[in-house]
Amino acid sequence: MEKIELYKLFQGVGTLLESDTTLMLTRIGFVLLGILLVYLGKKGVLEPLLMIPMGLGMAAINAGVLFMPNGTQGNLFLDPLVTDPDQLMDIMQIDFLQPLYTLTFSNGLIACFVFMGIGVLLDIGYVLQRPYLSIFLALFAELGTFATIPIAQAMGLNLREAASIAMVGGADGPMVLFTSLSLAKHLFVPITVVAYLYLGLTYGGYPYLIKLMVPKKLRAIKIEYKKSEIPKTIPSSQKLALAVVLCTLLCFLFPVAAPLFFSLFMGVAIRESGLKPVIDFISGPLLYGSTFFLGLMLGVLCEAHLILNPKILLLLVVGIVSLFLSGVGGILGGYIMYFIKRGNFNPVIGIAGVSCVPSTAKVAQKSVSEANPYSVVLPEAIGANISGVITTAIITGIYITIIPLFG
């Protein structure tokens, strides 16, 4: 009987032992991180819909490395670096996730599907009731998206990479994916993974930021409305008309980001047109299916030798700085509105301008309720939250239009 080499029989272990120490430790680290993400997803600390497929994908891709016929190490999941059409056609017949990656992920389709689903869930009536207030708070909550660019550049990233990682401050996963695919394709996997990891942390981290920046007395403020100030209900026809107008206007201004605007406002338009079967489909199977596959793809793209980049640590630091600054900016916007309204405004609402729908709005209401159970700020918070999505989309359009001209 021919002698069987154990490392060739169990190639996952064999490739691990054959790798250099850094790669080996990185692979082990990612397997453990993947298992941790699954655990945190199950516990509810992080978003389970995203973290369970991402974590399992991360663990599986780093464990399932094998020797390829040409002697190199590879896997049977996908190869994101292939660009040659003939090679791509071959790989699509071998790697089982390659068709999904090529046809939905690398062209941003999956991000647009998620965005369309978000659009169906958004009730822009809250923005329509207080447009200036909502947009004002959302713009302040983009502080991290802007302030991080010079910081990231000072830390060694180029302008395109800096703008891509700064988008984490916008706290919108599909936007980060779309921007990094357009501006820094070589870093889109680590940037998007960092973004989704941090976005999951907003629910746990922002309440501490609120407590740090807003004293209990101000958190307990209950907004009083005069009879004439009570917002009216906006008819769906008006919301539909506005979605059409805004979509057209923003597509005119930023054709590069037109797929994103189209997807978002298409979701809003479908919601307001009352097409129930389509609403159910987009907000259910399409949104959940896309989010699941997005998490899965992000997980399997975290292969050690692909993601092993000296910039990854930098991205982790800059990403958290960006998200932190956006939170600070949002609360500062809330304070400015508090002074403008002469005390009849709860500054905590500002944090909802960070467009992590609907987490930040829920965080704002939760923090306010802890200080004063009779104070309800959710309508204002949701308005700011939805405006955050719109302003992040605008910033994406500005970045992917302007940054290539300079960097």
Next chain:
Amino acid sequence: MNIYLLTLYMFLLTFAIGFIVAFIIKISVRGVEFSQTIRDEKYHQEMRRLRSIKRIRHIKNTSILGKIEEASNNKMLNYYYSNYIRKRDNVTSNTANEIAEHQIEEASNSKLLNYYYGNRKRDNLTSNDTNEIIEH
């Protein structure tokens, strides 16, 4: 271009576009509210018009009824007084007819009397005839 200037430029551009979006939203909301107000105003105007027509009809009806009542009172008065005061100018044709009928009836009674008186001489009147006349 300086990175700070570029960032500032993009920040200001975002602010400008953000407020343009807010302005469009506000204008559209105002526009719809305005058209709604116009629709409401038209509705209220129509309601007011219908109410005023109803009120005028009611007032007219009341006054017509009052006039009719007044007129009928006058007619009755005229009817009762007509035989004595002869305010015939105020009497309508119906009332005149009524009065005429009344007079004709009176006249017929007289005729009956004349008949009795005419055809029979007082002296020849029987006690029955006298009773009949008295009864009449």
